[in-house]
Amino acid sequence: xxxxxxxxxxxxxxxxxxxxxxxxxxxxxxxxxxxxxxxxxxxxxxxxxxxxxxxxxxxxxxxxxxxxxxxxxxxxxxxxxxxxxxxxxxxxxxxxxxxxxxxxxxxxxxxxxxxxxxxxxxxxxxxxxxxxxxxxxxxxxxxxxxxxxxxxxxxxxxxxxxxxxxxxxxxxxxxxxxxxxxxxxxxxxxxxxxxxxxxxxxxxxxxxxxxxxxxxxxxxxxxxxxxxxxxxxxxxxxxxxxxxxxxxxxxxxxxxxxxxxxxxx
Amino acid sequence: xxxxxxxxxxxxxxxxxxxxxxxxxxxxxxxxxxxxxxxxxxxxxxxxxxxxxxxxxxxxxxxxxxxxxxxxxxxxxxxxxxxxxxxxxxxxxxxxxxxxxxxxxxxxxxxxxxxxxxxxxxxxxxxxxxxxxxxxxxxxxxxxxxxxxxxxxxxxxxxxxxxxxxxxxxxxxxxxxxxxxxxxxxxxxxxxxxxxxxxxxxxxxxxxxxxxxxxxxxxxxxxxxxxxxxxxxxxxxxxxxxxxxxxxx
Numbered sequence: 272x273x274x275x276x277x278x279x280x281x282x283x284x285x286x287x288x289x290x291x292x293x294x295x296x297x298x299x300x301x302x303x304x305x306x307x308x309x310x311x312x313x314x315x316x317x318x319x320x321x322x323x324x325x326x327x328x329x330x331x332x333x334x335x336x337x338x339x340x341x342x343x344x345x346x347x348x349x350x351x352x353x354x355x356x357x358x359x360x361x362x363x364x365x366x367x368x369x370x371x372x373x374x375x376x377x378x379x380x381x382x383x384x385x386x387x388x389x390x391x392x393x394x395x396x397x398x399x400x401x402x403x404x405x406x407x408x409x410x411x412x413x414x415x416x417x418x419x420x421x422x423x424x425x426x427x428x429x430x431x432x433x434x435x436x437x438x439x440x441x442x443x444x445x446x447x448x449x450x451x452x453x454x455x456x457x458x459x460x461x462x463x464x465x466x467x468x469x470x471x472x473x474x475x476x477x478x479x480x481x482x483x484x485x486x487x488x489x490x491x492x493x494x495x496x497x498x499x500x501x502x503x504x505x506x507x508x509x510x511x512x513x514x515x516x517x518x519x520x521x522x523x524x525x526x527x528x529x530x531x532x533x534x535x536x
Numbered sequence: 537x538x539x540x541x542x543x544x545x546x547x548x549x550x551x552x553x554x555x556x557x558x559x560x561x562x563x564x565x566x567x568x569x570x571x572x573x574x575x576x577x578x579x580x581x582x583x584x585x586x587x588x589x590x591x592x593x594x595x596x597x598x599x600x601x602x603x604x605x606x607x608x609x610x611x612x613x614x615x616x617x618x619x620x621x622x623x624x625x626x627x628x629x630x631x632x633x634x635x636x637x638x639x640x641x642x643x644x645x646x647x648x649x650x651x652x653x654x655x656x657x658x659x660x661x662x663x664x665x666x667x668x669x670x671x672x673x674x675x676x677x678x679x680x681x682x683x684x685x686x687x688x689x690x691x692x693x694x695x696x697x698x699x700x701x702x703x704x705x706x707x708x709x710x711x712x713x714x715x716x717x718x719x720x721x722x723x724x725x726x727x728x729x730x731x732x733x734x735x736x737x738x739x740x741x742x743x744x745x746x747x748x749x750x751x752x753x754x755x756x757x758x759x760x761x762x763x764x765x766x767x768x769x770x771x772x773x774x775x776x777x778x779x780x781x782x783x784x785x
Contacts, residue, residue, distance in 0.1 A: 374624065375625050
């Protein structure tokens with residue numbers, strides 16, 4: 272066990288294995304944007320997500336941190352209605368994702384990179400999604416400019432670099448002007464300028480009242496971006512951290528390593 | 537539903553895959569008909585029983601490429617991961633698969649028309665060039681084209697359902713090719729009493745002709761149509777059940 276320069280109390284809420292009550296992230300708890308309660312997902316004998324509970328309030332940027340295989344992506348899939356929980360529930364704006372009418376108007380999601388047909392252009396990828404959600408084409412062109420893909424828009428998406436793919440995925444997530452962004456490892460493949468741009472974008476988004484849940488196994492990428500962190504390990508929530516109240520950026524890393532018990536974050 | 541259907545039709549028009557599939561269909565159809573019409577002996581081609589076998593290739597190839605279009609429309613989403621943004625945009629999975637099947641049926645109709653039309657035109661011209669009288673009547677050609685188009689639309693729905701169940705693109709494509717080009721022929725050739733009820737033979741009955749059997753031992757067009765509707769319906773229903781039940785990776 273390492274020293275705890277910040278002390279427990281103000282900024283770290285450790286979750287023991289016996290207690291897994293709801294951890295509230297952010298100030299306003301009256302209308303949680305995300306409410307996950309006792310969420311469990313088992314694949315055969317493997318428990319990928321284990322009685323996970325947390326809520327997110329509007330305007331927060333929350334890091335969902337844990338080593339590879341900790342259950343981050345599975346949790347996000349459960350939250351977005353792509354997978355069915357074994358037990359418990361995951362609500363966005365008070366409802367299961369699949370019960371939201373026109374959900375992309377409220378929730379934008381980027382799951383992994385490369386969710387596009389390599390034989391379709393970037394613009395047409397976005398247009399196909401825009402048509403399905405009743406979003407006008409002008410929004411597609413606007414987003415292509417925002418993510419700086421306007422000049423590559425008519426190229427086949429298969430020719431895009433990893434960073435361009437991430438930005439295309441982000442544009443798809445933003446199509447419906449959502450109030451909640453769920454991003455799975457969005458900084459993967461982004462260069463330093465890209466990470467900087469993403470950070471600025473997310474702060475602006477949250478400043479306007481938007482809520483962000485951003486998963487990562489690379490602590491350094493998100494440490495400067497998030498104001499709260501949920502640390503999970505083996506499908507369980509092990510800590511909720513108010514990052515902005517930690518004494519320095521090294522403190523989060525130290526805590527993370529201690530809680531996840533692994534050398535490489 | 538209309539928005540999802542528009543989106544699916546848009547997706548269909550905007551991939552490289554669609555162009556490759558259509559080009560392959562035209563290429564294979566022209567090649568197969570030309571090989572038959574220009575290499576078979578005059579004596580063989582003059583027989584009334586043999587000409588439907590040549591023209592019947594339009595039925596089989598129309599059905600095959602329509603089924604491939606349907607199967608690829610959904611397996612491509614699993615292969616490239618686009619199923620995730622698709623279902624995030626419209627979490628009503630049944631509606632998404634139904635829209636895909638409808639879009640595939642429209643594509644299948646076009647593919648079926650094109651395949652039957654190409655075979656009809658090239659076959660007729662080829663036979664005329666060789667001075668061989670055509671034994672098929674105007675009514676036969678009408679049924680071949682209309683039935684071939686309708687049958688291909690149903691095969692496209694069948695392919696969409698199958699692709700939704702199998703998910704793997706290679707498996708679905710190989711399975712459809714093997715079934716339509718190999719197994720159907722063996723069934724109708726070796727056990728016609730049972731083989732005539734198979735989906736490919738039902739399609740042959742609807743169009744009035746298919747390659748191996750010609751017109752021999754096929755069901756009536758109405759029976760063939762009903763049976764094929766049943767096959768397409770069962771596959772579509774199984775696909776809807778599969779997409780609802782299983783998690784998306």
